[in-house]
Amino acid sequence: MKMVARRGLFLCILCILFLCGLGFMTFNLLDNGEEWAMKPFNSHVYQHGQFIATGEIKDKNGVMLAESKDGKRVYSEDKDTRMSTLHAIGNAKISSGVQSKFRSDFIGYDIFTGVHDIKKYGKGNDMTLTIDSKVNNVALDALGDKKGTIAVVNYKTGDIVAMVSTPTYDINDIPGDIETNEDYSGVYMNRFLQGLYTPGSTFKVVTSISALENIGDSIYDKKFKCNRIYDVDGIKEDNIICNANHGTISFENALAKSCNVAFSKIAIELGPKKLSDTAKRLGVTSPVVIDGKLSSATGKMPLAENAPDALTGWTGIGQGDTLVTPAAMLRIMCAIANDGIAVPFHIVDSVTDQKGKEVKLDEEEAPAQLMSLEVAGKMKKLMRNNVKKQYKDSRYKGLNLCAKSGTAQIDDIDAHNTAWFVGFMDDEENPYAFVVVAEHGNSGSQTAGPMANKVLQAIVKDNKEEKDN
Amino acid sequence: MAKKLKSKRLPKIKPINNFALLFFLSVFQILTSICAGKRQDDDYKIVVVYAMLLFVVTEWAYLVFFFSALHRRNFELEFIAFFLCGTGIATIGSINANAAMKQYFMILAGIFVYIFMVFLLGNVELCMKLRTPVAILAIALLIFTLIFAKNINGARNWIIIGPKDGGISIQPSEFVKVAFIFVGAATLEKIQTSKNIFAFIGFAIACVGSLILMKDMGTALVFFITFLIIAFMNSGDIKTVILAIASGGLGAGIYLKYKSYAKARFAVYRHVFDKEFYNGSGFQASRTLVGLASGGLLGLGIGNGNTRNVAYSSTDLIFGVICEEWGFIFGIILVLTFVAIAVSAIVNSVAARSTFYSIAAVAAAGMLLFQTALNIFGITDVLPLTGVTLPFVSGGGSSMICCWGALAFIKASDVRTYNYLGGAKK
Numbered sequence: 003m004k005m006v007a008r009r010g011l012f013l014c015i016l017c018i019l020f021l022c023g024l025g026f027m028t029f030n031l032l033d034n035g036e037e038w039a040m041k042p043f044n045s046h047v048y049q050h051g052q053f054i055a056t057g058e059i060k061d062k063n064g065v066m067l068a069e070s071k072d073g074k075r076v077y078s079e080d081k082d083t084r085m086s087t088l089h090a091i092g093n094a095k096i097s098s099g100v101q102s103k104f105r106s107d108f109i110g111y112d113i114f115t116g117v118h119d120i121k122k123y124g125k126g127n128d129m130t131l132t133i134d135s136k137v138n139n140v141a142l143d144a145l146g147d148k149k150g151t152i153a154v155v156n157y158k159t160g161d162i163v164a165m166v167s168t169p170t171y172d173i174n175d176i177p178g179d180i181e182t183n184e185d186y187s188g189v190y191m192n193r194f195l196q197g198l199y200t201p202g203s204t205f206k207v208v209t210s211i212s213a214l215e216n217i218g219d220s221i222y223d224k225k226f227k228c229n230r231i232y233d234v235d236g237i238k239e240d241n242i243i244c245n246a247n248h249g250t251i252s253f254e255n256a257l258a259k260s261c262n263v264a265f266s267k268i269a270i271e272l273g274p275k276k277l278s279d280t281a282k283r284l285g286v287t288s289p290v291v292i293d294g295k296l297s298s299a300t301g302k303m304p305l306a307e308n309a310p311d312a313l314t315g316w317t318g319i320g321q322g323d324t325l326v327t328p329a330a331m332l333r334i335m336c337a338i339a340n341d342g343i344a345v346p347f348h349i350v351d352s353v354t355d356q357k358g359k360e361v362k363l364d365e366e367e368a369p370a371q372l373m374s375l376e377v378a379g380k381m382k383k384l385m386r387n388n389v390k391k392q393y394k395d396s397r398y399k400g401l402n403l404c405a406k407s408g409t410a411q412i413d414d415i416d417a418h419n420t421a422w423f424v425g426f427m428d429d430e431e432n433p434y435a436f437v438v439v440a441e442h443g444n445s446g447s448q449t450a451g452p453m454a455n456k457v458l459q460a461i462v463k464d465n466k467e468e469k470d471n
Numbered sequence: 472m473a474k475k476l477k478s479k480r481l482p483k484i485k486p487i488n489n490f491a492l493l494f495f496l497s498v499f500q501i502l503t504s505i506c507a508g509k510r511q512d513d514d515y516k517i518v519v520v521y522a523m524l525l526f527v528v529t530e531w532a533y534l535v536f537f538f539s540a541l542h543r544r545n546f547e548l549e550f551i552a553f554f555l556c557g558t559g560i561a562t563i564g565s566i567n568a569n570a571a572m573k574q575y576f577m578i579l580a581g582i583f584v585y586i587f588m589v590f591l592l593g594n595v596e597l598c599m600k601l602r603t604p605v606a607i608l609a610i611a612l613l614i615f616t617l618i619f620a621k622n623i624n625g626a627r628n629w630i631i632i633g634p635k636d637g638g639i640s641i642q643p644s645e646f647v648k649v650a651f652i653f654v655g656a657a658t659l660e661k662i663q664t665s666k667n668i669f670a671f672i673g674f675a676i677a678c679v680g681s682l683i684l685m686k687d688m689g690t691a692l693v694f695f696i697t698f699l700i701i702a703f704m705n706s707g708d709i710k711t712v713i714l715a716i717a718s719g720g721l722g723a724g725i726y727l728k729y730k731s732y733a734k735a736r737f738a739v740y741r742h743v744f745d746k747e748f749y750n751g752s753g754f755q756a757s758r759t760l761v762g763l764a765s766g767g768l769l770g771l772g773i774g775n776g777n778t779r780n781v782a783y784s785s786t787d788l789i790f791g792v793i794c795e796e797w798g799f800i801f802g803i804i805l806v807l808t809f810v811a812i813a814v815s816a817i818v819n820s821v822a823a824r825s826t827f828y829s830i831a832a833v834a835a836a837g838m839l840l841f842q843t844a845l846n847i848f849g850i851t852d853v854l855p856l857t858g859v860t861l862p863f864v865s866g867g868g869s870s871m872i873c874c875w876g877a878l879a880f881i882k883a884s885d886v887r888t889y890n891y892l893g894g895a896k897k
Contacts, residue, residue: 010817010829012703013837016696017813020840023848024803030853031763031799038764041757043749045777046765116767116795121775 036111046117047109047126049073052094055117055126056101056108059091061135062163062351067091068101070125077173083135084174086142089167089192090133090349098192100129100349103295107353110361123356130351132161140460141166144453150421150440151193151328152457157336157426158433160345162292164457167193194332195290195298198325199439202410203260203446204422205320207334210257210384212280213268214377221253226264228256232315234266240312242266242319257384258391260407262319269318274309277318284337284372285344290329292347294364298329320408328437331424334372335435338385339404339426342378345369385425393447398455400462402429405454407446418442423450432462489546493534496550497527500557506773507565519564522571526560529579545887547815551808552878555863556581556871558805562793563785563866565773570785570866577868581875588649588879593889595825602657606674609650613681616643620685644682644690645869648838649876651678651694655701656831656880671701672717679721688732689849689857691725693842700837704830736855743852755781759791759850763799770798785866787858790847809843809862812836812881819884832884835877 047055059068092099108126141152154164228248244262256264290298316322337344353361385404405425421443426435443449504523537543564571658671682691702714743753762778776795794802816836820829848854862874
């Protein structure tokens with residue numbers, strides 16, 4: 003009998019294996035439950051291919067941007083608002099919007115109750131964005147018929163106040179020729195995040211930071227000779243051509259006048275390694291991640307350590323093979339404005355469930371020190387000087403603007419140039435950094451500058467009115 | 472309890488009041504059936520409640536009869552089976568109301584088979600005599616199925632009696648499961664000659680071989696594991712070696728036969744959410760997992776799930792339906808009862824009156840537990856999917872009767888069962 007009992011061991015082992023299997027199954031569920039619940043074939047949250055578990059989306063002032071009515075997704079009543087927030091909100095075609103990327107926050111999946119609340123209320127959590135739809139509308143108006151992007155961020159908090167990408171369209175009245183018309187090429191892309199552009203002269207900010215860090219204050223004493231054409235290595239094609247004959251020029255003025263010769267000389271002096279190290283640390287080649295879920299494209303800077311001087315020189319003025327996203331450039335601006343610290347960007351202000359309770363969001367990443375306090379201070383002064391000397395405060399009244407323009411050459415036709423204008427307001431009341439990119443914009447300061455001014459003036463005016471009330 | 476057990480260190484446990492226990496179970500079952508009758512955008516299906524009420528009456532009749540007439544006091548196994556069957560009625564009824572009544576009658580048939588078998592197993596001498604006829608009958612049944620089922624459907628082992636619609640479909644291999652345990656335990660109870668063991672090996676090969684020909688891999692695996700348990704329950708000399716070799720041969724046979732089939736199963740295993748599988752061979756498992764996640768630990772409520780809309784939701788996928796709607800915690804409790812059955816079989820086997828009971832109980836419990844594992848782990852992608860039913864819960868008559876038959880072996884191994892005047896009186 004005892005023998006038989008001992009041989010019952012086989013069943014004991016089977017029991018233990020069974021319990022292990024249950025444990026594994028439970029672990030799998032706890033670990034992957036949220037992911038499983040979000041599968042597109044889960045008809046609790048998707049119906050007819052439509053994600054139904056999205057609640058209301060409002061802007062920071064409570065303006066309704068999107069909501070579900072009778073099982074249909076309804077967007078803002080105002081056409082401009084629909085168009086200016088199109089990329090931020092996203093839809094079936096634009097997967098980089100909050101409606102797609104923050105699905106898990108909308109579902110508010112809870113392992114205890116599963117998708118019970120979605121079934122009960124017929125929708126998921128509500129979301130308030132940091133975006134101000136009014137400012138977005140101004141930005142859309144400023145861009146006009148140009149393809150490009152405008153984004154504004156509070157550099158103290160990281161809140162994205164405006165994010166517009168053009169071309170855009172009205173979701174309630176989708177143009178019939180959207181797939182074929184050249185005017186709509188790249189319409190499903192959010193250019194702020196996914197656009198990869200030649201940085202042009204805005205890259206001189208990166209070169210300047212590298213110079214301040216590696217050469218030090220002696221850079222201010224240096225004089226650069228500019229005869230409009232800088233023959234680097236005797237090959238005509240490699241010649242660096244400046245926008246003017248600047249003669250003998252200082253570092254400070256070279257940045258203000260955007261002297262290509264001076265900056266290519268600085269880049270060559272720094273060498274490819276130091277230049278690309280700085281760029282890397284400043285995040286030129288790393289994606290910008292918003293609220294942990296909305297990620298930008300990754301910039302490229304293929305500058306080998308043994309790169310020839312000509313390429314290093316061209317890269318130093320933003321005309322090499324470098325490609326950056328407007329988001330990455332904006333992050334650098336934020337760091338300069340905020341004592342060298344880049345606060346992570348946010349687009350989600352808060353999420354509340356249908357019972358009105360605030361839902362905790364994922365823990366945000368830590369702020370990153372992109373440069374030292376001293377370098378940030380010096381850059382701020384240099385960029386302020388740009389506006390005083392070059393762009394003129396009279397054109398940017400009351401903004402206390404620090405900025406850098408860029409005119410990136412795409413081909414030999416000036417009209418095809420990408421116009422850049424990046425910078426920030428050095429103002430405690432209005433701590434905003436911005437980026438403006440306009441494709442086929444001809445000139446940075448002429449085209450993109452006024453666009454930035456329009457948007458910033460609107461923000462300052464709004465803030466003032468809010469205070470006065 | 473009353474029967475003197477060898478160990479004196481047994482703690483004094485107050486006997487559970489069987490009537491109170493069944494009362495709570497009945498209340499639970501009636502409540503679940505009331506919920507199950509409610510359907511979205513449809514009339515209330517009262518038939519589910521009727522089926523459950525009939526079942527509850529059956530439960531009480533069973534308890535009262537065996538408590539008073541036969542003075543039995545051990546009802547744990549029956550209560551577990553009642554719990555599982557009641558959950559089955561409510562779940563099946565919530566999917567297809569009319570199936571609830573059918574399920575009830577299947578359970579009733581199962582209970583009668585159970586009562587009959589417990590009675591039969593009380594007479595060991597008779598069992599020994601029945602051994603060979605049962606073996607021959609089982610093989611005959613399998614051969615009959617093999618020939619007959621082929622004409623209807625080459626891939627399945629179903630036999631349909633009566634008209635095509637509304638006829639009764641029978642899975643003879645389920646009955647053979649019970650016969651297999653019976654023959655195995657009865658043959659190895661007394662191993663005098665090696666002839667006996669070879670006879671059993673021959674019987675096992677015939678059974679598994681037929682199932683392989685029927686392309687029922689899940690059931691073949693269940694048989695194989697049951698065979699292993701019986702083999703290892705046997706004494707540990709040269710015969711064990713022979714058994715082990717035979718097991719290996721059987722295992723290899725299954726593998727070779729199902730090589731392409733098994734390969735396809737393993738390709739999708741742990742990849743049910745991959746693009747190429749989630750609408751194909753990973754359909755059932757991926758939908759079950761999504762259901763599990765959607766239901767969470769507490770469930771969405773009876774009738775609110777989506778797993779119910781997947782094919783085979785009242786048979787193979789019933790665990791998924793229960794988890795999604797009744798909650799994952801409830802699902803776990805449900806299947807843990809099979810561990811309880813296994814533990815009681817192990818405990819019983821120590822003190823059983825004869826080796827026959829020990830082997831049969833452990834083999835039956837192993838079979839139930841293994842089949843449960845194949846079912847719930849198959850549909851949740853913990854193991855490759857094999858397509859077997861969840862004992863006592865899934866819809867289907869043959870498997871229900873088999874489960875009650877298997878339970879009879881465990882009941883018979885309990886020393887209290889045939890101690891008619893035992894219980895509280897002593």
